Amino acid sequence: xxxxxxxxxxxxxxxxxxxxxxxxxxxxxxxxxxxxxxxxxxxxxxxxxxxxxxxxxxxxxxxxxxxxxxxxxxxxxxxxxxxxxxxxxxxxxxxxxxxxxxxxxxxxxxxxxxxxxxxxxxxxxxxxxxxxxxxxxxxxxxxxxxxxxxxxxxxxxxxxxxxxxxxxxxxxxxxxxxxxxxxxxxxxxxxxxxxxxxxxxxxxxxxxxxxxxxxxxxxxxxxxxxxx
Amino acid sequence: xxxxxxxxxxxxxxxxxxxxxxxxxxxxxxxxxxxxxxxxxxxxxxxxxxxxxxxxxxxxxxxxxxxxxxxxxxxxxxxxxxxxxxxxxxxxx
Numbered sequence: 185x186x187x188x189x190x191x192x193x194x195x196x197x198x199x200x201x202x203x204x205x206x207x208x209x210x211x212x213x214x215x216x217x218x219x220x221x222x223x224x225x226x227x228x229x230x231x232x233x234x235x236x237x238x239x240x241x242x243x244x245x246x247x248x249x250x251x252x253x254x255x256x257x258x259x260x261x262x263x264x265x266x267x268x269x270x271x272x273x274x275x276x277x278x279x280x281x282x283x284x285x286x287x288x289x290x291x292x293x294x295x296x297x298x299x300x301x302x303x304x305x306x307x308x309x310x311x312x313x314x315x316x317x318x319x320x321x322x323x324x325x326x327x328x329x330x331x332x333x334x335x336x337x338x339x340x341x342x343x344x345x346x347x348x349x350x351x352x353x354x355x356x357x358x359x360x361x362x363x364x365x366x367x368x369x370x371x372x373x374x375x376x377x378x379x380x381x382x383x384x385x386x387x388x389x390x391x392x393x394x395x396x397x398x399x400x401x402x403x404x405x406x407x408x409x410x411x412x
Numbered sequence: 413x414x415x416x417x418x419x420x421x422x423x424x425x426x427x428x429x430x431x432x433x434x435x436x437x438x439x440x441x442x443x444x445x446x447x448x449x450x451x452x453x454x455x456x457x458x459x460x461x462x463x464x465x466x467x468x469x470x471x472x473x474x475x476x477x478x479x480x481x482x483x484x485x486x487x488x489x490x491x492x493x494x495x496x497x498x499x500x501x502x503x504x505x
Contacts, residue, residue, distance in 0.1 A: 223439070246440035247440040251438065
């Protein structure tokens, strides 16, 4: 009895190993394959009689190529592969993020969709971005249309008269304007300013978080490479 | 690593030795392990001619490997002592 398919079986095994190890650094992969080849040769030399079955047993005892590769992968990765351009986990932000940032104040719905589609922000920042952009400027007009009248109502309590003196200076004299109305007026002006700035502030905030996120992800990629 | 403390051995020898103890079920996994030890500088390798076939890669402990082995032995001894202690507590009560 001889092993009619010995070479085929061994080549098949090594080919599976090569495929499974495709993502390993080539030095690690080649060493693994060389080791397996040497091992198989040693094992064959020890068999008193070689059949296809003995070859299959040798390969079985070696273990699944996928498992060996998993074992080899538990560790990294010599230094050069860490510097490779394709860092897993490092997301390069691009047109999607810029689109989200620009559209958020103006076409809020599209901006929010882009914001949530992009993997460049954490969920917390997406929630903040969606809420504090206040529906963008279209949204602010709608909110203003609904609530603006009340604010105006509050601030028109006092009666003011404007007069122009001979030098052309305008003086405004307000009568019987209660203190709470003054506070209300200041608050409503501040509110309007904040409301008008918020979408822009939100975009700026998201832009900053975007950069931070990229740094953080880069750091994670490095830690993974270092610790696995 | 203890198997190559005294004398360098080649991988197949190690596999045979481990096989006898029943510690190694899939022989292939030893190779990634050896290669890792080598990259970590705990073992060094050397090719040697063999009388009955192609050259073999021999594995040998480095000084650092020796230190790591001693450290592991100490840790293992105290770990084993602790586990034994707990198991004996369990049988007593």
